[in-house]
Amino acid sequence: MRPFMPVLAPKPGIMDISLYQGGESHVDGASRVLKLSSNENPFGPSRAAIDAIASAGLVAHRYPPTDHARLRTRIGAVHGLDPERIIVGVGSDEVLTLLALAYAGVGDEVVYPEHGFLLYPTIARSVGATPVAASESDRCVDVDALLRAITAKTRLIYLANPANPTGTMVHTESLAWLVEKVPTHCLLVLDGAYSEFVDNFDGGAGFVEARSNVVMTRTFSKIYGLGGLRVGWGYGPAEVIDVLNRIRGPFNMSGVALAGAEAALSDQKYVAHCRTMNQTLRKRLCDEVRQLDLECDESFANFVLVRFADESVAKAAYDFLKSQYILVRRVDLYGFPEGLRITVGTSEEIEALLSALRLFQEKT
Numbered sequence: 001m002r003p004f005m006p007v008l009a010p011k012p013g014i015m016d017i018s019l020y021q022g023g024e025s026h027v028d029g030a031s032r033v034l035k036l037s038s039n040e041n042p043f044g045p046s047r048a049a050i051d052a053i054a055s056a057g058l059v060a061h062r063y064p065p066t067d068h069a070r071l072r073t074r075i076g077a078v079h080g081l082d083p084e085r086i087i088v089g090v091g092s093d094e095v096l097t098l099l100a101l102a103y104a105g106v107g108d109e110v111v112y113p114e115h116g117f118l119l120y121p122t123i124a125r126s127v128g129a130t131p132v133a134a135s136e137s138d139r140c141v142d143v144d145a146l147l148r149a150i151t152a153k154t155r156l157i158y159l160a161n162p163a164n165p166t167g168t169m170v171h172t173e174s175l176a177w178l179v180e181k182v183p184t185h186c187l188l189v190l191d192g193a194y195s196e197f198v199d200n201f202d203g204g205a206g207f208v209e210a211r212s213n214v215v216m217t218r219t220f221s222k223i224y225g226l227g228g229l230r231v232g233w234g235y236g237p238a239e240v241i242d243v244l245n246r247i248r249g250p251f252n253m254s255g256v257a258l259a260g261a262e263a264a265l266s267d268q269k270y271v272a273h274c275r276t277m278n279q280t281l282r283k284r285l286c287d288e289v290r291q292l293d294l295e296c297d298e299s300f301a302n303f304v305l306v307r308f309a310d311e312s313v314a315k316a317a318y319d320f321l322k323s324q325y326i327l328v329r330r331v332d333l334y335g336f337p338e339g340l341r342i343t344v345g346t347s348e349e350i351e352a353l354l355s356a357l358r359l360f361q362e363k364t
Contacts, residue, residue, distance in 0.1 A: 013125035036343040041225035046270040052263030056256040064255035092217040092232030104129040104155040112158040120158040139166040143178040160191040167299030194301035196223040224264040229257040311337035
């Protein structure tokens, strides 16, 4: 008789995770599409970053530094932060994941807004914790609902500000209230992926300075146009960053990625240009969408959540746009079956999108 052998199985919670679906990037039979599905910078990275990436490729046979000191120093100089309290990750996604690995597990809870980034419940389940969605109000984060969702089991609260996929924002007064009321047994994580699109906004850095249980994350994937390099960073209390560095892979960042991010930071004139262009083009997109009798909230990011009459109309619009080789993002998994998230593109791209939407409206 064969001895009993236990069946190899993953940890509880992992098989409850749905595979993440990124924004579509191609249409069968089409050699070129207009991609407005992934909140990318339509102007790409700065020339300085492109040149640095090319140069770094010449020494790609060398291992990168493990302490990321040069990039952390540059981040600190640009944002007025202590480099010793900065951690660099493979996109801000890695920093968000490291926080859960370090501070949450089986029996714990992770709170996030009900329409929040799909990665938040995925991260919670991956470490065996229970994701808890707090209700929102009119597509805006409700800080009181977040506070009500906190229990003795809560270890992390993830909050993107501006939010994805709505583009709405928790303003300073409400955020200060939340920060003040979050109990010390859990970390408030301010996900600032879209912070640079907002004028005079520090992404929550001031709250990190003032509290011992607040962490801020940022990314180079959006306004810096480096989504393909996967570079993000976090800023937090020294003791938290020390914990994260103990579980971070020593060579998590490539030399090419580090060089590109450092050069991108040096070109803040380009960042300001991208911010101004996004604000101008975003307003145009919103204004024109509303003239088509479609709804959208004020957005503070580089995308707009356009809402149709119902799910069937939104799906029909999505299919029609795709037939015109224009790709946008369906957001039914975020709780908006009636919505399409549309990245703010170039002036020409916006005109092509609006022309297609006008044609769709005429046909329906």
